[in-house]
Amino acid sequence: MNNQPKIIVLDDDPTGSQTVHSCLLLMHWDVETLRLGLKDNAPIFFILTNTRSLTPEDAANVTREVCHNLKLAIEAEQITDFLIVSRSDSTLRGHYPIETDVIAEELGAFDAHFLVPAFFEGGRITRDSIHYLIIDSVPTPVHETEFARDSVFSYNYSYLPKYVEEKTKGRIKEDTVTRFLLADIRKGSLEKLLQLHDNQCAVVDGENQTDLNIFAQDLLTAASQGKRFLFRSAASILTALAALPPQPIAxxxxxxxxxxxxxxxxxxxxxxxxxxxxxxxxxxxxxxxxxxxxxxxxxxxxxxxxxxxxxxxxxxxxxxxxxxxxxxxxxxxxxxxxxxxxxxxxxxxxxxxxxxxxxxxxxxxxxxxxxxxxxxxxxxxxxxxxxxxxxxxxxxxxxxxxxxxxxxxxxxxxxxxxxxxxxxxxxxxxxxxxxxxxxx
Incomplete structure (x- = not known):
């Protein structure tokens, strides 16, 4: 077994694999199908839960069912090293914190859960913990876009700690959120990562793929030293964690x-x-x-x-x-x-x-x-x-x-x-x- 953990992605719609290749997308999550994903040679696989189209209650139930079966599949395949990602929208729409809460209950305990909404191919970047959508070359805070007025998942803040406080209805206060800023990431975050505990909420900047590649190396090092992390992210951090070569056919x-x-x-x-x-x-x-x-x-x-x-x-x-x-x-x-x-x-x-x-x-x-x-x-x-x-x-x-x-x-x-x-x-x-x- 190489030392790379298996990356297990619960994808709330089937487009989160939009930056990787050669891996399996699973449409079912019975134990046997999940074992296919765990056994597959690719370092990453996706479970398409489609929860973004469901009510909050149904989204929680589906996530719980997936996690329950995943536990059984992981035991059956004797996998010890894995990372769980709740992949969601790069414009902040989706069932947060419902999905990460259920995953933490079922597969915890985690030392931290990270919000990493950057998706560079789609022009989504995060700077100073503010999430932007680049429209006609102009970085626009996402709360000023049509996505923030989504009839099911509306929100009022692009500043992620404030977004977290809004979405968790004050359970996680803005000033308790750990911020990984570009400067931190570029000089190395390992020490800071090793200090996280008790499912601490953290938000992560990223202006280009290199930022997240550096951050992913530190995350994997921290994980190899026993830290357990959960991610709520768009697609770009997956590219960094999976570290795949170019795709077979251009x-x-x-x-x-x-x-x-x-x-x-x-x-x-x-x-x-x-x-x-x-x-x-x-x-x-x-x-x-x-x-x-x-x-x-x-x-x-x-x-x-x-x-x-x-x-x-x-x-x-x-x-x-x-x-x-x-x-x-x-x-x-x-x-x-x-x-x-x-x-x-x-x-x-x-x-x-x-x-x-x-x-x-x-x-x-x-x-x-x-x-x-x-x-x-x-x-x-x-x-x-x-x-x-x-x-x-x-x-x-x-x-x-x-x-x-x-x-x-x-x-x-x-x-x-x-x-x-x-x-x-x-x-x-x-x-x-x-x-x-x-x-x-």
């Missing part, structure tokens, strides 16, 4: 994975502004045809309408595909309003079920599939393609992963699937990915 050449040079299909669920712009740009590219799923019809007629829409859409998909073009199936773009969070999440589940039925009905010989939106991507893997696990090939564009289905998949063997988060990439990013896949 992003520009990923059309090598496309099946039989065939057209593909694109599914667009996310309705953030950025996705809408990317969709509009994609639909101007030759070879693509847009097919709109009018979700407001579901609002009026519910599930009965679903079957009708499904038949109509699949008919259109087949027509487009038979002419050698790629159907781009997208949900109508207006954001609907709901009387409360539960109603919104329930409606989201109906829309998702419809989209997944569309995925199941796609022509069996499509060359590739692009899935846009975090929750949509999770559902595509677990429900649409009914996968237990998938192998991550790497990134086709910064922040956008590509996985491949197993060769014995009953419907879509060896199908390359792009997982494209809602809030990543420039206006032409979706078009760029499409063009990379059809350039052969």
């Amino acid at each position: 992003a520009e050449n990923m059309s090598e994975y496309v099946r039989g040079g065939k057209p593909g299909a694109v599914i667009v669920g996310s309705h953030v502004q950025k996705t809408t712009q990317q969709l509009e740009s994609l639909l101007t590219v030759e070879g693509t045809v847009g097919i709109e799923v009018n979700v407001s019809r579901l609002l009026d007629h519910g599930v009965n309408e679903s079957a009708k829409i499904l038949t109509e859409i699949l008919e259109q998909v087949r027509e487009v595909y038979n002419t050698g073009k790629t159907p781009v199936i997208y949900t109508s773009r207006q954001e609907l309003t709901f009387k409360d969070v539960k109603t919104r999440l329930d409606f989201g589940a109906i829309v998702s079920a419809l989209l997944m039925d569309i995925v199941k009905g796609l022509p069996a010989d499509i060359g590739f599939l692009i899935s846009k939106g975090g929750i949509t991507s999770n559902d595509v893997l677990s429900t649409g393609l009914t996968l237990t696990s998938a192998r991550l090939l790497g990134q086709i564009l910064a922040g956008c992963s590509m996985v491949i289905t197993a060769s014995d998949h009953p419907q879509f063997p060896n199908l390359p699937v792009v997982l494209f988060p809602g809030n990543v990439g420039n206006t032409d990013a979706l078009a760029t990915i499409y063009q990379r896949l059809v350039s052969h």
Whole structure:
């Protein structure tokens, strides 16, 4: 056994693997499936819990179930050296502190839990404990962006100690949070790390990958001296902890994975502004045809309408595909309003079920599939393609992963699937990915 701990990531949507490659993504978390991840040669694996789409209670229950099974799997595989990461959003949306609290209860005791939201490929940096989103080259504190007004996960502070106090409802006070600033990190943090105890909350700066690489070395050294750490992070610290070589096939050449040079299909669920712009740009590219799923019809007629829409859409998909073009199936773009969070999440589940039925009905010989939106991507893997696990090939564009289905998949063997988060990439990013896949 090398001295590198196994990095176990509970990912609240399936896009947290957006900076690594060659590892397993697990869609199920029974003990046997978890043992696959622990046995795998890669230093890191991901358990896709999709908790960001759940209510707080359900998120806690799923996390508890994963941790319970993980304990059994770790004992069975006799793993002594591991790190647990609760991977979440680089714009601070998600069930914090619910998930880290449950993990600490089930898998503790930890000496510290670290908030590390930096995600450099997506333009998220943390400086002086303030988390920024770089918009048109200007660092903007995240509480001033649309993400802070998220209808489920809103918050008021970009200064992380204050964010922690707000989210823990005052249980962890701002002035008790340990801050790892750029200057500390760059001169070495080992001594400070060794002094942490009793699940101390710590927030971590990072302006570039080198910062987190240095910090990760100190973390691993502290861990090898017996410290137990928990992370609540975006993707960039994972790159640093896993320390992987470059991916096997470069992003520009990923059309090598496309099946039989065939057209593909694109599914667009996310309705953030950025996705809408990317969709509009994609639909101007030759070879693509847009097919709109009018979700407001579901609002009026519910599930009965679903079957009708499904038949109509699949008919259109087949027509487009038979002419050698790629159907781009997208949900109508207006954001609907709901009387409360539960109603919104329930409606989201109906829309998702419809989209997944569309995925199941796609022509069996499509060359590739692009899935846009975090929750949509999770559902595509677990429900649409009914996968237990998938192998991550790497990134086709910064922040956008590509996985491949197993060769014995009953419907879509060896199908390359792009997982494209809602809030990543420039206006032409979706078009760029499409063009990379059809350039052969």
